[in-house]
Amino acid sequence: MEKQWYTISVYSENNVGLLNRISGIFLKRHINIEGLNVSKSEIENVSKFTIVIYTTEDWTRKIVQQIEKQVEVIKAFYHTDDDIIxxxxxxxxxxxxxxxxxxxxxxxxxxxxxxxxxxxxxxxxxxxxxxxxxxxxxxxxxxxxxxxxxxxSGRIAVTKAAMPISEILKEFQEN
The missing domain is CATH 3.30.70.1150 (ACT-like. Chain A, domain 2)
Known part of the structure; x- marks a missing residue:
């Protein structure tokens, strides 16, 4: 598989220590984080991590699966540069x-x-x-x-297509 730029979006509860555990996932795989931005999302009390990496799609998919195993993570996605603004x-x-x-x-x-x-x-x-x-x-x-x-700064990004996270976040906010 060919390496390319990927942007990973992680939606999570705003808890101390999560960034450290997420960065550990990249460290174990010897994948450098090329850009990182953490901010609040469109839903109250939900943070959005925007992580930029240069690797293969296979590694990116595995990383996203590992990130989603973290208790505080609501959902994680990955996108190519063509998929985002x-x-x-x-x-x-x-x-x-x-x-x-x-x-x-x-x-x-x-x-x-x-x-x-x-x-x-x-x-x-x-x-x-x-x-x-x-x-x-x-x-x-x-x-x-x-x-x-x-x-x-780190990259900030929004997707061109509608994100299913909006419905997931609404359910999270209501609970």
Whole structure:
């Protein structure tokens, strides 16, 4: 089987220690978590984990089955990039003098559709939201000028198709 990117969505009760047990499932299989985001879901008291991995479908299916064995997990799904709409965000901290001294910096900001979040005498901060490759391209373009700090969020995603989880979550909320 061929490796590709998978996004795993895990809906669970909001309990301490679950993230540690889920990450242990990946550790045992020597599969790196490439992106992780945990947030509340559309249903009160239900959390959603969004986990990005690069592996085969067979391994992904086995991982999802293991995750679902955790007591607090209500349901877990996996999707390919074609099945979802997703975004990541990044912040770039750059020396302020470059904004005025290097014309190319202004072009990078404009071409990448990024935003200036703040400007001080010492630095300015750019925000970029988009796909992983778009953020990587911006990073590569800014790197020769010197990036003081860089941080990227985990992936956030929604499915293109209707999710059966909505009915499951409604039943969970009513009980």
């Amino acid at each position: 997703y975004q990541e965000s990044a912040l770039f901290k750059i020396a302020s003098h470059l904004l005025f001294d290097e014309r190319q910096i202004q072009n990078i900001i404009k071409e990448s559709n990024s935003q200036i979040v703040t400007v001080s005498r010492e630095f300015f901060v750019l925000s970029k939201t988009g796909r992983r490759h778009e953020i990587d391209e911006m990073h590569d373009a800014l790197e020769p000028y010197g990036i003081m700090q860089f941080v990227r």
